[in-house]
Amino acid sequence: MYTSQTLLLIFAFISAAVTSTYGYSALQDARIIAQFRRDQELNHAKIARQLVHQANWASVGSISTNAIVENYPMVNIISVDDNDASGKSTGKIHFLLTDLDFTGPDWQRNNKVTFLFTDEQTLNCKNNNKDPMEPTCARIMISGQVRKISTSAADYKNALATFEKRHPAAINWMKAHHFYLCELDIQNIFVLDFYGGPHNVKSADYYSVQL
């Protein structure tokens, strides 16, 4: 979120403030800096959660099994939902796949996928005069594994119901075309929300955010 130069300035400012108020304390400085770093990480996690929650779809990359573009990265549009029964964000990314589409066969051969979410999906960047590729137009790349949710799992019915509430078209998808409900098992989250390069957010920090 900040360049290392900016971070140094902020740390210097915090140190100066602490020095003038309480006198110099290396231990206190270290604690404040650790807290500052932690807050920054939580901000990135929060941005990730917000981008996921506001999105109805993601651009999903997989390694293609289609004979025409075999081993190319394929990118598909996949409808997503992270709501609980009351519409609150859980961070859990649910989606429906079918083996008749691109992503379905791909993940079953090579279970490595990446979900891209960008603030431009809702035109937030355009409406704030930000180019979609500017680092200030927040984006996240969540990589991980597709996990098919068993129809006998405890959370299956609720998860499907909340998905269909958000995506009523899915009621028809489930009637035919062999769609199945999945969740993304998160391995890595990259967050770009400002200049200075991407940030890694741990999935534990991502899930612990309260929106």
Add this chain to the structure above:
Amino acid sequence: MYTSQTLLLIFAFISAAVTSTYGYSALQDARIIAQFRRDQELNHAKIARQLVHQANWASVGSISTNAIVENYPMVNIISVDDNDASGKSTGKIHFLLTDLDFTGPDWQRNNKVTFLFTDEQTLNCKNNNKDPMEPTCARIMISGQVRKISTSAADYKNALATFEKRHPAAINWMKAHHFYLCELDIQNIFVLDFYGGPHNVKSADYYSVQL
């Protein structure tokens, strides 16, 4: 665009019309069917051109070289432009990359990329009450190779100028961060614009469309 059943019905209708007006002619039927097929293909090509032209960005898949997610499909948001100097669509997909971002290092190790464009990028599907994953929410996946345009190439200056006209932020990108101008060399185009599965569009048909 149509299921084979629907196609058969249409062909039957055309045949019946031809029979009643001109009498039966197998040759004429074959010509009409060929023309019908050709028109359909051109419609898909036209939809591809329209989706590219209306978009300011694409979701770009590459094979990741990032140590944390090596060999995963990475998906990035990349600003694009297919305008000529007067703002008309050429179909040529121009974009700027930097090796400081994800896509830059990836294509140089494995030059296989896919650009996803969807009608939902402009909220056209949402505004017409279509779920973003419905086949009627048109999308295209264009796979191919990244080609860096030499700064001494004949079309370099014009291509960069039209890109910067559409993406004024790029003027700053070019001043630092080692961005370079590229074009997508198209290997394959998948078009999904209706029920019944994806269509392949040849790059020659794609480029020959006049928008």
